[in-house]
Amino acid sequence: MDSDSDSDGSHVSATPPRDSFPPSPPPLLQPPPKYVPPVSRKITSSSSRSKPKAPTQPPPNPSQEAPTSFSPPPPPPSPLFTDLPFRICESQPARFSSSISSFSRLRSRASFTPNEKLKSDGVDFVPEPPQPPNLITDTITSPPVKPMVFRSSGNGEGNFVKLNLNGKRGKKFPSKYKGVSKSRSNYAFRGKRYKKKEADGDGESLLEEESDLQKQVEEEANGFISSVEDAILAVKTEASDENLTKLLNLVYGYDSFRDGQLEAIKMILGGSSTMLVLPTGAGKSLCYQIPAMILPGITLVVSPLVSLMIDQLKHLPSIIKGGLLSSSQRPEETTETLRKLREGIIKVLFVSPERLLNVEFLSMFRMSLSVPLVVVDEAHCVSEWSHNFRPSYMRLKASMLFSELKAKCILAMTATATTMTLQAVMSALEIPSTNLIQKSQLRDNFELSVSLSGANRQLMKDLLILMESHPYKEIRSIIVYCKFQYETDMISKYLRDNNINAKGYHSGLPAKDRVRIQESFCSNKIRVVVATVAFGMGLDKGDVGAVIHFSVPGSMEEYVQEIGRAGRDGRLSYCHLFYDNDTYLKLRSLAHSDGVDEYAVGKFLTHVFSTETKQHEKICSLVIESASQKFDMKEEVMQTILTHLELGEVQYLRMLPQLNICCTLNFHKSSPNTLAARNTIVAAILKKSHVKQGLHVFDITAVASSICVATTDVLAEIQTLKMKGEVTYELKDPAFCYTILKSPREICSLSSHLTKWLTEIESCKVRKLDIMSSAAVAAISVSNTSELSSGAKQTLSLQSRIFDYFNGDEKCDTPSKTTQNCAFLRADIKVFLQSNRQAKFTPRAIARIMHGVGSPAFPNSVWSKTHFWGRYMSVEFRVIMDAAQTELFNFVDRNAALAT
Numbered sequence: 001m002d003s004d005s006d007s008d009g010s011h012v013s014a015t016p017p018r019d020s021f022p023p024s025p026p027p028l029l030q031p032p033p034k035y036v037p038p039v040s041r042k043i044t045s046s047s048s049r050s051k052p053k054a055p056t057q058p059p060p061n062p063s064q065e066a067p068t069s070f071s072p073p074p075p076p077p078s079p080l081f082t083d084l085p086f087r088i089c090e091s092q093p094a095r096f097s098s099s100i101s102s103f104s105r106l107r108s109r110a111s112f113t114p115n116e117k118l119k120s121d122g123v124d125f126v127p128e129p130p131q132p133p134n135l136i137t138d139t140i141t142s143p144p145v146k147p148m149v150f151r152s153s154g155n156g157e158g159n160f161v162k163l164n165l166n167g168k169r170g171k172k173f174p175s176k177y178k179g180v181s182k183s184r185s186n187y188a189f190r191g192k193r194y195k196k197k198e199a200d201g202d203g204e205s206l207l208e209e210e211s212d213l214q215k216q217v218e219e220e221a222n223g224f225i226s227s228v229e230d231a232i233l234a235v236k237t238e239a240s241d242e243n244l245t246k247l248l249n250l251v252y253g254y255d256s257f258r259d260g261q262l263e264a265i266k267m268i269l270g271g272s273s274t275m276l277v278l279p280t281g282a283g284k285s286l287c288y289q290i291p292a293m294i295l296p297g298i299t300l301v302v303s304p305l306v307s308l309m310i311d312q313l314k315h316l317p318s319i320i321k322g323g324l325l326s327s328s329q330r331p332e333e334t335t336e337t338l339r340k341l342r343e344g345i346i347k348v349l350f351v352s353p354e355r356l357l358n359v360e361f362l363s364m365f366r367m368s369l370s371v372p373l374v375v376v377d378e379a380h381c382v383s384e385w386s387h388n389f390r391p392s393y394m395r396l397k398a399s400m401l402f403s404e405l406k407a408k409c410i411l412a413m414t415a416t417a418t419t420m421t422l423q424a425v426m427s428a429l430e431i432p433s434t435n436l437i438q439k440s441q442l443r444d445n446f447e448l449s450v451s452l453s454g455a456n457r458q459l460m461k462d463l464l465i466l467m468e469s470h471p472y473k474e475i476r477s478i479i480v481y482c483k484f485q486y487e488t489d490m491i492s493k494y495l496r497d498n499n500i501n502a503k504g505y506h507s508g509l510p511a512k513d514r515v516r517i518q519e520s521f522c523s524n525k526i527r528v529v530v531a532t533v534a535f536g537m538g539l540d541k542g543d544v545g546a547v548i549h550f551s552v553p554g555s556m557e558e559y560v561q562e563i564g565r566a567g568r569d570g571r572l573s574y575c576h577l578f579y580d581n582d583t584y585l586k587l588r589s590l591a592h593s594d595g596v597d598e599y600a601v602g603k604f605l606t607h608v609f610s611t612e613t614k615q616h617e618k619i620c621s622l623v624i625e626s627a628s629q630k631f632d633m634k635e636e637v638m639q640t641i642l643t644h645l646e647l648g649e650v651q652y653l654r655m656l657p658q659l660n661i662c663c664t665l666n667f668h669k670s671s672p673n674t675l676a677a678r679n680t681i682v683a684a685i686l687k688k689s690h691v692k693q694g695l696h697v698f699d700i701t702a703v704a705s706s707i708c709v710a711t712t713d714v715l716a717e718i719q720t721l722k723m724k725g726e727v728t729y730e731l732k733d734p735a736f737c738y739t740i741l742k743s744p745r746e747i748c749s750l751s752s753h754l755t756k757w758l759t760e761i762e763s764c765k766v767r768k769l770d771i772m773s774s775a776a777v778a779a780i781s782v783s784n785t786s787e788l789s790s791g792a793k794q795t796l797s798l799q800s801r802i803f804d805y806f807n808g809d810e811k812c813d814t815p816s817k818t819t820q821n822c823a824f825l826r827a828d829i830k831v832f833l834q835s836n837r838q839a840k841f842t843p844r845a846i847a848r849i850m851h852g853v854g855s856p857a858f859p860n861s862v863w864s865k866t867h868f869w870g871r872y873m874s875v876e877f878r879v880i881m882d883a884a885q886t887e888l889f890n891f892v893d894r895n896a897a898l899a900t
């Protein structure tokens, strides 16, 4: 069952299109509605979203399609019954528009009309070419208060307008505006005149007119740019509220800063590292974009997902030049971005943490580039106590950022961090406690509700009833979140069958489909997206009016993030959660899928450090798939351990880039020996390879180590030979690569330390789910208890739980709903062992099977066939592990006795 769940948004690639037309000035007489106190849903909603208006959003720009890093998951591994502690013999049993102010979004939100609803299912998808990841946005919108256009022509230069942020005032403007004059609005206007003039046969005046138009655009652009430059200069001279607000107004069209923004910007301009905690959609991005315009050099933004980076790049105001570097880029894309960096074209660079720590990347910064500001976006990922810990974020230590990049200041941003997470982040990034800017975790424009529901079929009916009732039936854009990929298909089909325009979205869909679905949703061609967690990260569609949770989220953080996609235009929005106990238990079981045993960690460490101490410079590798099965550990768990070995108190090893290490080489022109005679790398390949059906098969790390070169040198050489027509080759077996710096004195104590740490992380996950679940249950039970309407009571109940959670100590005051003992458990384990004598189980492996959770060595595809699969989900995982341990010992003893 776990194979079908989406773990994160790492495969999200689509981003909402920027509006193609310059936004109109904010309607001063029409401020965004304030939060209506959650009285009755009926009253508040009817006033908030009833006037149907035609959508003002233009169709998406086909050139904006974002790339993705999606790659299909590997096929499920076959069971491997090796080297596990208990061996049992015998039979085998049978996945801007920041420039579009909230005001204009507000105007564009229209109520959903029945006619639109009937147009539902047939979304007409026009295939669009994908855009490579570092194609810096070609969607330049002009500043909102100046209705002129700064769009590039999609020539890959992206949203670069030659604003002199780096001190080279206005040198190349004219050439730039060639592209600008091709903006869509001007183009359309020009097109009309063309037709008329062509009919008149007046070619010359046509050309004159075009040149006049071009001049006008250039003059306006120059005027705007010099105003912005003046405003920047004023801020540089004095970072006063007045000067900053003027700059804000000029660039973004907003009249004032939102809560926390001004404070953060001033702190950064003053050179103080800052921890910024603002709710989703509160405008955190602006807090680094404005300093980036003022500070000299490059602002580096570290982001966990390529899709998020692409999205943020697209949302940069046109005057800030942006670029992106991620490990999923093609080499030529990287080269192009690096060139722009060196030439000072890029002002804000988005990078993945892996890229940031790449030796080449660091040396480039050390040598020639100044980085006054490093922004750590989604900074909670730094902490293992967050809901979304990323091992690669462990690398982001202040010491490294200050010493390697010579950064002057760090800005860490998040919307969802508990006190414990914040402490860990601020400690890693050396942000003083006085530099914390924290506003409420939750915007106040949500009406939150929960209801108890039955199993799937009933749940779908409940969903339909909800969606057909007030206020949901009047809401045009809705996201339904569910946990499993199959649910997205099942529910969206069910909704379509009931005349609701819905589409499913999950990370298993082809990248193109995901982009199209997101774009269709953003342009209101799709009303409802039924999605896993893979949808929504970075989604800034202002008029999402409701978020429905089909099942309980894994944590308060996840809940707050996901409901944060709603009401970003400031209007009241509705968030409903369907709670059912079975799903809660299922998710609780899944929370144990990353857990490890000391025994397995010890075996893993022994393998990692099996290299001779004398060979410390040797490049070692660990083929991910086979290691995962051998140690019964998920890839992410192995990566977490390896990263800890690199970045913990003692640096035991250095991680190298992941590679496909097994190479099969076919020589075509010269004989292998002739090539080897003049090429040391080929000579080493011949020594280290075995020949299989005329092809040379070798391990790239072994070849590189044998002649003391980098693996990249070996790869570069075989690539060169390929270009010359000498060879063809194939690479397989993705592997972790590393060199050992120091072997631990005692594997035992290291594995015990690591296991304790990983077990705490596992318990933390379970606790987070329990807290979310108890908040949902509390909201259900509170609905009949006072004079307030049910909606208002539930909102208040959930709001206060969320507040307590993010500001308290993360304790769960409600006992877990799992049971502590079960009469038949041990008897069942005994039967299970007897009927699966050939397998080598660990207590954890048995507990996972009893909870219906697959693992690399005991995959669902095989073990879900046993009737014990998932039978004990309601029993505490630890209780099953203890019972399994006892029964395994008994089993081994019995077998030993029988053998004698």
Ligand SMILES: Nc1ncnc2c1ncn2[C@@H]1O[C@H](COP(=O)(O)OP(=O)(O)OP(=O)(O)O)[C@@H](O)[C@H]1O
Pocket: 096, 097, 098, 099, 100, 101, 102, 254, 255, 256, 257, 258, 261, 278, 279, 280, 281, 282, 283, 284, 285, 286, 415, 538, 540, 564, 568
């Ligand atoms: N001072 C402001 N006045 C009006 N709108 C603003 C202001 N600052 C930012 N915004 C708008 O608010 C929206 C959300 O901003 P942004 O994407 O930076 O939010 P965020 O805090 O990063 O949200 P999330 O955590 O969900 O990604 C954007 O459309 C942005 O243009």
